[in-house]
Amino acid sequence: NPDVSDIIMHAMWSSEPVPFDPMEKSLHQVYEQSQTIDQREMFQMIHEYPLGGNPPMMTHIYEDKNGQRIISAKGAPEAILAVSNLTENEKGEIKKQVNTLAAQGYRILAVGKSKWEGSNFPEAQQDFVFLFLGLLAFEDLPKEDIQQVFSQIHDAGIQLKVITGDYTDTTRAIAKQAGIINYTSAISGEELMQQSEEDLMQTVEERTLFTRMFPDAKLAVVKALKKKGEIVTMLGDGVNDSPALKAAHIGVAMGNKGTEIAKAAADLVITNDYLGKLIIGIAAGRRIYANIKKAIQYIISIHIPIILIVALPLFFGWVYPEIFTPLHVIFLELVMGPTCSIVYENEPMDKNTMYQPPRPMTDTFFKWTELTLSILQGLIITLGMLFIYQYSVNHGGSEAHTRTMVFITLIFSNIFLSFANRSFYYSIIESFKKYNPLLIGINVLVLGSLFVFLYFPPATSFFMLTSLGLSDIGITFGVAAVSVLWFELYKWIKRLTEKRGHINT
Template sequence: MPINNFNFKGLTNEQVLLARKEFGPNSLNYKKENEIVAAIKSLAKEPMIILLLVAALIYFVSGNLGDGFFLLSAIIIVSVISLYQDSRSRNALEKLKNLSQPTCKVIRNYEIEEIRSGDLVIGDYLIVEEGTSISADGNIIHSNDFSVNESILTGESFAVFKDKSVENQLVFKGTTVASGLAIVEITHIGNETKLGKIGKSLESIKEEKTPLELQINNFVKKLVIFGAVVFVIVWGINYFHSYDIIDSLLKALTLAMSILPEEIPMAFTAFMAIGAWRLMKMGIVVKQMKTVETLGSATVICTDKTGTITENKMTLAKVFSMASLQVISPAEPKEDEKNLIKIAMWASEPIPFDPMEIALHNAYEDLFENDERPNFKIIHEYPLGGKPPMMTHIFENDKGERIIAAKGAPEALMAISQLSKFEKDQIETAIKTITSEGYRVLAVAESNFKGNNFPETQQEFPFIFKGIVAFYDPPKKNIASVLQDFYAAGIAVKIITGDNAKTTTAIAKQINFKGYENSLSGDELMQLSDADLQQKVMHTNIFTRMFPEAKLRIINALKANNQIVAMTGDGVNDGPALKAAHIGIAMGKKGTEIAKQAASLILLEDDLSKMVDAVAMGRRIYTNLKKAIQYIISIHIPIILTVFIPLVLGWVFPNILSPVHIIFLELIMGPTCSIIFENEPMEKNIMLQKPRPFTTTFFNRKELTTSIIQGLTITVGTLMVYQYAVHREFTEAHTRTMVFTVLIAANIFLTLVNRSFYYSIFTTLKYKNNLIYLMIGITIFTTALLLFVTVFTDFFGFEQPDILDLLICIGIGFLSVIWYELVKINTRLRSNISKL
């Protein structure tokens, strides 16, 4: 059988190149704001940048040019860091966008090729079939029972039947194939398509913020408001003490700078985008950013059986003919069994892509020397439909000889065939015998019909039940260990399949699937009330003979039980459930475009073990983001209070830190939280923990309390050194040097301690993260320059410390942080006791 039995040549490679050169790529390009300009505009609105500009202006006005130029330099450095992070995030997302570009099938040089939709050119012969999204506009030149959903253009959700012989023979980009197959000659691509011409509105579409992003932004806004209020209060206090507008304004700006945690939004964006990029490198394409933050919360994974739990490599294993009433191997079939296999092949697609249909075509080729397929053309077809499902194909040759063949669920064909009770009992016994061994069964029937006024539904044909064909699709080798990984992570697994209960149970038993003893069919499920289903769905792990409405009810019932649901799927019928699930997962190889469009994740290799990796990555990203933000909160508290307390209480040196000191600390903290913590490896116990509740606030009371206590402890240590220096009658410069050194030391040790809130610092020092040592090294080196190089020491208002003072500062910084290791020891002890 030729690969392309439509007898269309399609374009040659040279014609493709010429068409692409003349008409360009098949992509929608609209005028959008330059991304770099947009990033700069966004940066100009940042509160920290505005404060720095104001402070720099005040310094210039007051004649303090050195500090003014330093702050301008700081603005440039902060901007470069922000733009770098933005570029890094944007590049990661752009790679994801390119990788998730849909594919399509075309005929070129008489062969069927799968290409990216963006590579489609005018004149191409595009093959579109049920479940695919049409990639460009064109004219139908061949079709079978072809209908299209054009709701994206018309708003009407019903399918429209199209054929080359009727007026309505045009198909359009963005529409989806509801049934059948067609070959389309491409006439318009990219912006010249109907969708492209009306797609100007795409320019104004903005991506919605995720719940976590909104929560973090809300937190930052509250701090900004708090900073503004404190700014006004401190400015007023200082002004009424000194009546010096410039000096009081600078002091107030210093405090406002110390309050603003501008690193938090930057960290969130970097973590999500780079996390998506890391998932891409693992073979997992993230279509929606919100999925990254949801992954770590997944409590249930609903998975298909065929191709996800099994290999999706079907082999024809058993046949049962009504003529012999025996279950035999197809290796040496008799004439009746051979005829059964031939009818099953005719009931399949002429160009098979389903593994069972491929197996039937292969069996036909092996058993029949005289290949009749080129002589017959399909003249009508009834796509897979009904509950349970079946499909029917009608072929005819030049002599007018006709073949009408159907295949589908045994229940479907038994219900519309004339069978005696004895025959039904024989069929049911054969099915029970076959399915108990894990084989997947299809019934086969044939019919006769004169004339061309075909019935509206396939069930109206007078069918003769011919027998059963059975396929074996072995479980994937790694699936048992994948299931154990999910179970260990506290994630329930449920099988949702269109297959029958006995076959599914047999496979489930082979892979040690929890709950294989009980199952629920689609019809049984639909009879349950919502309340009963919500209860049933929590205790049932196998759902068989499923159809779209039943799948959707399962997902909604789980969600009603506050479960975070991940759902795998590959077919058109999976679309609604994939869309409804918190995490829709489409298969990259066998998944239809409809499934990929509805999903939020695409597994490129159709390997469920990648979902274990994805959940682990989701947990890692969330945990590391939490560490970063806890670090930001902890280190901001001592900076704020070190500025605020001496100022408000009127201590000896009220202006102990100025904007130049604050901005230097900010330059250390920004890269620390968004570079070091993002690169932290996954902690070894992360997949042994229960999923975090998705409703839990990011800043829960316990963790926020931990950060506040850490910050207050560092504050106590810093102010103790302040008072120690005052007690020793050190100069303001010497006192400032010691206070600043304690903050730097505490910052370094806090970074090391907060790498884990469970494991000790001795464990985390073994983590593979070279960036942490690079950033700490840069911090120490830069601080040494400030403390021991005269030009920098003078500029920052420091005084070179002696060794004893330096050791005191480092020691206090160490002690103000290291105490948390005792808390970790207690946490581990309690955890070990709870496991006993």
């Protein structure tokens, strides 16, 4: 069809000579397939009008060595219709076709051509009078797993805003196919910019789809969300996205189809343009953050009994004031260091991690409840060790015997604590389902070292300990278990309370 061929040819000429946008790439491909003679090498671009205007359009002017000239434009149908030679009735009929196609989820471009003699080209492309050639409808089906990706984003408590230059009907149709929640709530860029600051703040909170957007409108949405205290991540690939990418807390550009300007404005670049990578990144960030907190809370909890069991006997002048020597403290530090720095670093995330809402920017690293809980864990372990201390003394235990029982109690408590603090929500039994061989390995090594300290005479003498019978070891094990595993009751109550809260809501 000559008319279709003409539309494709002028759509190609109005695209970038070396395209990066998927739609422009497809136009070059269709041109190659539909034309008997490829004229791209015969013509040179002598003037261009980049994508601009509201709604946007772009125009390229080419000329061959014989002076034959091609002036081609493409853009939003409203933009091309506004500069075309059509009557109002003809424009109305075309707009009906545009609305029909948009409602089916097609992305639509209009194509036009013009003529101009001489080299004094008009300052604006809108000053040309274009012959309207036709419409191009592009179908860009959502990826198969995109519904799952958007579902994960929603489950993670992240609000999704679609900011696009497409038609409202097109955006609604695609959003519905992609499984975006609240896909009917839309507003155009022109309507947005006419709102007061108060109305704008409410709009960006309530609306999901922002259509027919231009750079200033995109920037306004980002700034309004930031002003509301939201942490804003902006994804974009075009030049028009650059101001919003720069203004967002985190600007993310697409590596494959993103322009260099967009990449330069962004903080991160996704190399394969797959949105699911963001979910992986968010999950990794949450896991790292949670593991750092676990490691620090573990350090706080386990250091309190070490400090107090050294200080209290000296301060109160108990019968065995030097219950721990620097040698014992050094060994304990050698145990605790790898536990917090290696074991918790490799800890898998809790299964509810990606169902938690994002932290507000005003949040401190530790809440008072978390810090209090860690201190309480340490104090209760201390009480268990003091109980063992008094138990040994009251039963006529020697200094070496008392030291050994207290030392073993702390070792067992440390092992229990390293498992219990893997999650501050799920039970210790549930935590065993998470694979972390380093945790098992370090604790097996500690138990092996403890066996050597108790039953290998040179090591026993060096650490000023003594061998213990099974009954004494059983007592220290039981006290250590009680000193730490009360925390499982706390976690059970926490889960039960949250479950009842969900039922009530």
